Amino acid sequence: YFQAPAYHLILEGILILWIIRLLFSKTYKLQERSDLTLKEKEELIEEWQPEPLVPPVPKDHPALNYNIVSGPPTHIITVNGKECINFASFNFLGLLDNEKVKSAAQASLKKYGVGTCGPRGFYGTFDVHLELEERLAKFMRTEEAIIYSYGFATIASAIPAYSKRGDIVFVDEAACFAIQKGLQASRSNIKLFKHNDMADLERLLKEQETEDQKNPRKARVTRRFMVVEGLYMNTGDICPLPELIKLKYKYKVRIFLEESLSFGVLGEHGRGITEHFGINIDDIDLISANMENSLASIGGFCCGRSFIIDHQRLSGQGYCFSASLPPLLAAAAIEALNIMEDNPDIFQTLRAKCERIHKALQGISGLKVVGESFSPALHLQLEESCGSRENDVKLLKRVVDYCMNSGIALTQARYLEKEEKCLPPPSIRVVITVEQTEQELDKAASLLKEAAQSVLN
Amino acid sequence: MNVGVAHSEVNPNTRVMNSRGIWLAYVISVGVLHIVLLSIPFFSIPVVWTLTNVIHNLVMYLLLHTVKGTPFETPDQGKDRLLTHWEQIDYGTQCTSSRKFLSISPVVLYLLTSFYTKYDPAHFVVNTASLLSVLLPKLPQFHGVRVFGINKY
Numbered sequence: 001y002f003q004a005p006a007y008h009l010i011l012e013g014i015l016i017l018w019i020i021r022l023l024f025s026k027t028y029k030l031q032e033r034s035d036l037t038l039k040e041k042e043e044l045i046e047e048w049q050p051e052p053l054v055p056p057v058p059k060d061h062p063a064l065n066y067n068i069v070s071g072p073p074t075h076i077i078t079v080n081g082k083e084c085i086n087f088a089s090f091n092f093l094g095l096l097d098n099e100k101v102k103s104a105a106q107a108s109l110k111k112y113g114v115g116t117c118g119p120r121g122f123y124g125t126f127d128v129h130l131e132l133e134e135r136l137a138k139f140m141r142t143e144e145a146i147i148y149s150y151g152f153a154t155i156a157s158a159i160p161a162y163s164k165r166g167d168i169v170f171v172d173e174a175a176c177f178a179i180q181k182g183l184q185a186s187r188s189n190i191k192l193f194k195h196n197d198m199a200d201l202e203r204l205l206k207e208q209e210t211e212d213q214k215n216p217r218k219a220r221v222t223r224r225f226m227v228v229e230g231l232y233m234n235t236g237d238i239c240p241l242p243e244l245i246k247l248k249y250k251y252k253v254r255i256f257l258e259e260s261l262s263f264g265v266l267g268e269h270g271r272g273i274t275e276h277f278g279i280n281i282d283d284i285d286l287i288s289a290n291m292e293n294s295l296a297s298i299g300g301f302c303c304g305r306s307f308i309i310d311h312q313r314l315s316g317q318g319y320c321f322s323a324s325l326p327p328l329l330a331a332a333a334i335e336a337l338n339i340m341e342d343n344p345d346i347f348q349t350l351r352a353k354c355e356r357i358h359k360a361l362q363g364i365s366g367l368k369v370v371g372e373s374f375s376p377a378l379h380l381q382l383e384e385s386c387g388s389r390e391n392d393v394k395l396l397k398r399v400v401d402y403c404m405n406s407g408i409a410l411t412q413a414r415y416l417e418k419e420e421k422c423l424p425p426p427s428i429r430v431v432i433t434v435e436q437t438e439q440e441l442d443k444a445a446s447l448l449k450e451a452a453q454s455v456l457n
Numbered sequence: 458m459n460v461g462v463a464h465s466e467v468n469p470n471t472r473v474m475n476s477r478g479i480w481l482a483y484v485i486s487v488g489v490l491h492i493v494l495l496s497i498p499f500f501s502i503p504v505v506w507t508l509t510n511v512i513h514n515l516v517m518y519l520l521l522h523t524v525k526g527t528p529f530e531t532p533d534q535g536k537d538r539l540l541t542h543w544e545q546i547d548y549g550t551q552c553t554s555s556r557k558f559l560s561i562s563p564v565v566l567y568l569l570t571s572f573y574t575k576y577d578p579a580h581f582v583v584n585t586a587s588l589l590s591v592l593l594p595k596l597p598q599f600h601g602v603r604v605f606g607i608n609k610y
Contacts, residue, residue, distance in 0.1 A: 004576040011585065012571060015564050022560060028552050164535035187534040221538075221610045315530055 062393070062414070067404075072097060075435040077409050084409035085440050087430055092265055092376050093336075093346055094435035095296035101335045108331035116324045120313075124324035132330045135337050136301050140271055141281050145303035146312050149325040151290025152178045153318035154300025155258050158288050159227065160186035161315040162254075162308075167223040170204055170253065172196070173422040174234045179227055179258060180421055185317075188225075192421070195235060198243045201226075205251040224253040230262030230273035234413070234424045236371020236378045238262070241277045245284075254285040264294025265376055270340050270347045294340075297333035299325045350376060350434045353441060357432055360445035366456035367399075367448070370427065379413060379427035380448070382456075389417070392426045395455065400428060402451040408444045467533045470545045474555035487513055487566070503574035507583055510570040514563055514587040521559070522594045523608060539610065544600055551597040560595045563588055 036044070057064070070078045074097035077086040095101050108128065118124035129147055136145040148154040159182035163169055167188040171179065174195040183190050191208075193201040212219035226248065228239040241257075248255050259272040267275025272289070274281050281287075286308055290300035302309060302316075312319055340346075351374040358373040361380070371378030385392050393412065400410045413429045430448075432441070466472055473479065491509045494500065500508065521543040531537065537545050547553045567588045574580040593599060603609040 005578065005581075008571060008576050008581055012568060015568065019561050019564055022552075022557050025552060027554050027557065028550050029554075160534060164538070166535065166538065185534075217606075218610045 060394075062397075062412075075433065079404065079409050082404070082407075084404060084407050085436065085444070086409050086433070087436075087444055088409050088411040089433075090261075090293040090377065090431055091296060091433050091435075092294045092350060092431075093296070093340065094433050095294070095336045095339060098296075098336070098339065100339060101296065101332050104335035105328045105332040108328040112327040114328065115326050118324065119322060120319060120324045126324075126327050126330070128327045128330040128334065129324060132325075132334050132337075133301070135334055137303055139337055139341065140287065140303045142287070142303040142309075143306040144309040145301050146309050146316065146319060147325055147330070148300045148302075148316070148318050149298070149322050150318065151260065151292040151298065151300040152181075153322065154290055154302060155179055155256075155260075155288045156182035156185060157316045157318035158286060158302050158312060159183060159225075159256065160317070161312050162256075162286075163188045163223060163225050166221070167225065168208060169225045169227055170201060171227040172229070172232070172239070174232050174424065175227060175229060176233045176258070176260075177416065177420060179229070180419075183227070195232075196237065196239060198240060198247070201244075202247060205247060205253065209251060224251070225256060226253045227256045227258065230257055230259040231265065231372075231375055231377075233261055233377065234379075236375040238266070238273060238276070238372055238375070241273055241279055245279060248283070255283075256286045256288065257284050259287055259289040260293055260300075261375075261377060263289040264340060265347065265350065266374075267347065269344045270294070291333050295333050295336045297325075297329045297336060299329065299333075346434050350432065353434070353436065353438075354378075354432050356438065357430070357441045357445060360442060361430070361448065364449050364452045366452045367428075376432045378430050378432075379424075380430060381425050381427040385425065389426060396426055396428055398455045399448070399451045402455060403444075403447050406447050408447050468527060468531050468537055468545060468548075469529075470527050470537070470542060471548050474546055474559065480555075480558055483562070487562075503577060503580055506570040506573040507580050510563075510566050510584050511587045513566055514591040517559075517563065518591050518594075522591075525608070540601070541594075541608075543594060549600065551600070556595070560592065563591050 067079045070081070073086060073089040074091070075086055075094065076083055077089070078084075089096070112126065112128075116124040116126065120129070133145045133147055136147075137143060148157065155178050159169070159179070163183075163186040165187045167186075168191060169183055169186070169188050170191045170193060171183060172195055173192050175183075191204050193204055208224070212222075226244065228241075228244060230241075231238050244255060247253065257273070262273045262276070264270045264272075266273050269275060271281075272287070274284060274287075282305070284304070286302055286304045288300065288302045291297040292299070302312060314320065354374050354376050358369060358371070358375075358378065361367075361369050361378075364380075366383055367380045368383050369378055370381050382392055382395065386395065396412050400412060403410050410428055410430060413424070413427050415423055417423055430444070436444075487509070490512065491505070494505045494508050494512075497505075522541050525541050526535075526538045527545075540549075543556075543559075546556060567584055570584050571581070574584070
């Protein structure tokens with residue numbers, strides 16, 4: 001028999017007591033609910049005030065008075081039974097009504113049917129999808145591309161696939177709603193910088209850098225991103241991409257470029273803002289665009305290096321958990337790409353038309369033109385607002401109605417007012433397409449001048 | 458083929474220690490470790506038991522209290538990226554059955570080890586230090602605590 005030291009035995013005794021305490025204490029399971037007493041339940045029921053299922057809405061709310069379009073929204077659009085020239089649909093290259101695109105879509109419809117009835121991972125991948133991805137990657141001169149079936153979901157799925165909690169995203173204030181939803185889904189720290197203000201962005205980056213130097217271990221696990229649009233939908237101007245690239249390399253931030261409006265518009269061959277500025281496409285980490293504007297299809301794509309794009313095949317929520325793009329739309333997009341590649345002069349034509357109408361719209365009394373001279377989607381904002389947003393919207397509606405009665409279909413830029421982070425002022429959005437002739441552009445400009453004169457004065 | 462494999466757990470790490478048969482597998486693997494150490498000819502019995510205790514505690518500390526996050530992507534945008542596996546168990550609920558099991562098993566091993574090392578002081582020091590290193594992080598007061606900022610990010 002050996003001698004056991006006292007301290008050891010005491011320690012063992014304490015440990016055995018602790019085990020007994022653990023064994024007999026209450027074991028918590030998950031989903032532990034605390035039930036309310038009857039009195040508390042009654043109190044809560046008494047306090048509750050029922051809200052109406054449908055909140056009171058004024059009769060002239062724009063969502064209740066909509067215009068009805070019959071037929072396709074092509075160059076001539078039939079609104080409320082009246083034929084107008086279409087200055088509202090984002091059909092920049094006029095491919096909506098193109099015969100070749102339509103016949104390619106019809107052939108695909110005969111071959112595949114209408115829908116795919118499945119996500120990409122579950123028998124929803126067809127050869128047209130793979131072909132479209134290859135063609136887009138080759139067109140944009142990147143390694144790989146990935147297709148989404150809904151344009152809004154493209155950037156809203158791409159951002160949360162890379163940026164998680166604890167990461168930092170620097171984003172422009174004028175970013176479109178899809179980007180804002182993507183940022184909200186990513187749960188990252190968002191730092192907004194003033195629109196196109198490189199000094200403000202640099203200030204934010206410097207602040208982040210000083211914080212990183214105080215805590216280098218945290219900085220090593222934090223990813224930093226920058227989200228900008230090529231051509232901003234809310235303001236019609238372009239981002240200063242060369243300076244952004246310089247800032248990217250100086251502060252080690254990854255760039256996500258959203259090219260929905262600039263794809264098929266800017267650049268010599270329509271490759272977007274990177275071609276416009278002559279920047280190497282490998283400098284941009286991810287380019288995302290939707291095919292609903294220039295390509296006249298539905299859906300969106302992201303392109304970049306294989307290493308980056310391949311990640312979205314498992315982490316892109318809109319890719320994995322939504323049905324894939326209908327094959328007829330993919331075939332239509334392929335045909336649209338063929339047309340874009342075969343006629344590279346349409347981009348120059350479009351930009352010339354944009355310049356023409358931009359010049360023609362200058363000097364309207366009461367309305368100011370917001371947007372670059374070569375932007376096909378420009379805004380007309382009131383020079384001085386008349387008090388509240390509702391009144392501005394009503395005034396602009398009168399201008400739009402005047403134009404609509406005379407045969408030019410325009411629209412106001414609509415926003416979810418309570419959900420936008422930085423709500424832009426109300427405006428009329430004028431969209432220029434390649435199919436509009438010069439007479440029509442001049443007619444639109446003079447009609448807008450008349451409308452502004454009669455309504456605003 | 459894939460019947461019953463879909464689950465709605467956002468982070469499967471939280472339920473690993475409640476899975477069917479894992480407690481038995483844990484006990485058996487500690488037993489196997491012990492037998493392997495016993496089969497080395499030049500270790501005496503007290504040394505083997507101390508080694509079992511120390512290796513068990515070391516591996517437990519590394520796997521439960523050092524490695525953070527998940528080896529797979531979770532749909533909650535990396536909520537548990539900075540949490541160790543112990544902190545992830547049962548989504549942070551304290552005193553659940555698997556947490557109790559994992560707290561009691563090093564203590565049982567320590568009691569056995571003290572008996573088989575004949576309460577030798579040198580072995581006592583080593584074994585007690587190892588036990589404390591693995592028991593302290595399991596206390597509910599130490600949930601999310603990073604001493605001296607080690608292993609914080």
